[in-house]
Amino acid sequence: MTFSICVRERYTDDSGADQVRFGVAVTTRLPAVGTLCPFVSEHGAVATQSLVNVDLGRRGLAYLEDGLAIGDALEALLNADKGREGRQVHGIDAERTFAFSGDDCVGWYGHDLGQNFTVAGNMLVGEAVIEETAAAYAADAHGERPLAERLIDALSAGHAVGGDKREDLPVQSAALKVATTEPTPMGEPLYNDLRVDATETPIDDLRATFEAAKRGWEDAMDRYADASEADSIDGAAEPDAEEPVERTDPDR
Structure with a gap:
């Protein structure tokens, strides 16, 4: 199931507190990859692909929440998985990275671990796909633009050199998820969890x-800045009402 990237970024919020954001993005030549592959929380990010086992993502994040390191969490799940050699899974927690590509994945397949990111793919035109994906992210890591936007740039770089080799499958999909340890009164920005489920231009x-x-x-x-500060929708400013317009009927 094509290629994906998981990242970790440390930053300081507006109050001066240290925070961590995690992100994951994926694209493939099948519909609705966002329902299967990307998993993220304030504890880390996981991507599960090839012959997908969504438990690797769901339970992987749960293990991270319980305090396990990413490698220990995913290795434990893989060791209990009879389909292990058909899986490709990678991810990142607050301190470490992990990637696994089983021997039964379809070529080209492989992965790359950076200091603050992991990239993996299978059924690709070649290694350049993950190399370009990793290079595009690394070139603007911790950039000023939202992480979600920079993850799209990373996918775009891999897609530009060929991406998924299955050109006979025109219907594709893409997805991204971002989470942070920073408390957000109005929740995560809505552009941090996006999917395109069926398109020829993912x-x-x-x-x-x-x-x-x-x-x-x-x-x-x-619109709702006042409501956010008051923690109540009653604080929202209503738009100015339009002045009534007097209309005339020429036939009257």
């Missing part, structure tokens, strides 16, 4: 969806 459509979602989120934050 990266372009994911980018367009991100741009629309970001604009909508910013408009909503402007």
Whole structure:
């Protein structure tokens, strides 16, 4: 199931507190990859692909919440998985990275571990796909733009050099998820959890969806800024009412 990237970024919030954000993004030449592959929480990010076992993502995050290291968590799950050699799974927690590509994955397949990211893919045109994905993220790691947007850039770089080799499957999908340890009174920005489930242009459509979602989120934050501060929807400013327009009927 194509290629994905998991990342960790440390940053300081507006109050001066240390925080961590995690992100995962994926694309494939099948519909609805966002229902299967990407998993993220304030404890880490996991991507499960090839012959997908969603328990590797769901239970992997649960193990991270319980305090296990990413490698211990995913190795324990893989060791109990009879389909282990058909799995590809990778991820990151607050301190470590992990990646596994089973011997039964379909070529080209492989993975790359950086200091603060992991990239993996299978059924690819070649190794350049994960190399370009990793390089695009690394070139703008901890950049000023939202992580979600930079994850799309990373997918775009891998897609541009060929991506998934199955050109006979035109219907594709893409997805991204971002989470942070930072408390957010109005919740995570809505552009941090996006999916494009069935399209022939997954990266372009994911980018367009991100741009629309970001604009909508910013408009909503402007509209409900007072409500956020008051922790009540009653604090929201209503838009100014339009002046009534007097109309005349020429036939009257």
